[in-house]
Amino acid sequence: MVQALNFSSVEVMNRNDQAYIVKTAQQKDLVTTIEQIHYLQNLPDEIKSYFPEITEFNITAESVSYHMPFYKMNQLDDALLDPDCQMDEIHEALTLLIDLLFSHIYGKDSKPVPEDFVLKTHIQRMEKRIHYFLSQRPDLCRLILSPALKINGEIFTNTLPSFDFLLREKNLESLTPSNLSFVHGDLEANHILFLKQQGEMQLKLLDPRSTDKGGDFAYDLGKLFQSIHGKSHVIQRGQFSLKYELEKDIPEIEFYVNSGRPSEYKDLFDKVINRINERCNDKNWEKRTLFSEAAHFLSAPPFFLESDCDAAAGLYLQGILLLNDFMKNHL
Ligand SMILES: Nc1ncnc2c1ncn2[C@@H]1O[C@H](COP(=O)(O)OP(=O)(O)O)[C@@H](O)[C@H]1O
Numbered sequence: 001m002v003q004a005l006n007f008s009s010v011e012v013m014n015r016n017d018q019a020y021i022v023k024t025a026q027q028k029d030l031v032t033t034i035e036q037i038h039y040l041q042n043l044p045d046e047i048k049s050y051f052p053e054i055t056e057f058n059i060t061a062e063s064v065s066y067h068m069p070f071y072k073m074n075q076l077d078d079a080l081l082d083p084d085c086q087m088d089e090i091h092e093a094l095t096l097l098i099d100l101l102f103s104h105i106y107g108k109d110s111k112p113v114p115e116d117f118v119l120k121t122h123i124q125r126m127e128k129r130i131h132y133f134l135s136q137r138p139d140l141c142r143l144i145l146s147p148a149l150k151i152n153g154e155i156f157t158n159t160l161p162s163f164d165f166l167l168r169e170k171n172l173e174s175l176t177p178s179n180l181s182f183v184h185g186d187l188e189a190n191h192i193l194f195l196k197q198q199g200e201m202q203l204k205l206l207d208p209r210s211t212d213k214g215g216d217f218a219y220d221l222g223k224l225f226q227s228i229h230g231k232s233h234v235i236q237r238g239q240f241s242l243k244y245e246l247e248k249d250i251p252e253i254e255f256y257v258n259s260g261r262p263s264e265y266k267d268l269f270d271k272v273i274n275r276i277n278e279r280c281n282d283k284n285w286e287k288r289t290l291f292s293e294a295a296h297f298l299s300a301p302p303f304f305l306e307s308d309c310d311a312a313a314g315l316y317l318q319g320i321l322l323l324n325d326f327m328k329n330h331l
């Protein structure tokens, strides 16, 4: 994580042979972490067991911290990469997750949607993060600012020039949810823990990021799609090949993500889509989710600037591929 963007830390501690986690935050993460404590402490009883339990917390003007048990469970991003982890078990965990989300979370606390929701939530966030990425990686200036890129022999529109198209009234309208609701807010694979014990699947959803204003559930699902569709966890771990010739008129890039267990991933992804279709009556969910997924990729590079495998560039390129695919097939 980048120091300039991240002011929280998570430490494993031990007391009476019991491992527990202390999460501490300062500066810009102070308010978010107070909101997180509020979220976790005010969960409806029927879903409390799916989230970490706060055992103590401390809030001062400079710093906030809370304790929770250390859950020795499988983490979705690691499990997807572990050849010993059965896809059937991952599928069972995701089915339970989708059922939980649609039965107990997404329908709750319906809130109106601000008119500028898509602009603020996605477009301005991407814009801000891309400019920060550029400021930290001037060597990638042509990758980030060239109007078009040739990736694996095909021409793609770069991100900033795509915004004019995304911001057309008809497109903005089709990307705006009909209401906001209770959500998790940061449903990444590294926040999804699962474990099957004595025939029963357990889930813990870490690091929720939602306020009283609520959110679009497709933003949550976009985070989940980032791993089970966009393979963000693979890119984050440097399992991709990347070569570029940036000085050409249209920069030329070769970018291949190692797909690991391709047919198993595809099967899992198809099953997840089917389950969501069974549980969700919002016809527009998939379109907004695919857009959110691309936007999450394009907003991610600043958090991976210190990666020694250039994950920041890999995530950015995956975002361009996904955004182009989305604009071509869904707008
Ligand atoms: N209670 C927990 N039990 C097990 N692992 C945890 C727990 N809390 C956090 N982690 C691990 O630490 C990582 C970072 O924690 P998180 O709450 O997401 O902090 P941050 O706000 O820094 O993203 C998680 O992705 C997970 O791997």
Ligand SMILES: [Mg+2]
Binding pocket: 191, 207
């Ligand atoms: Mg986190």
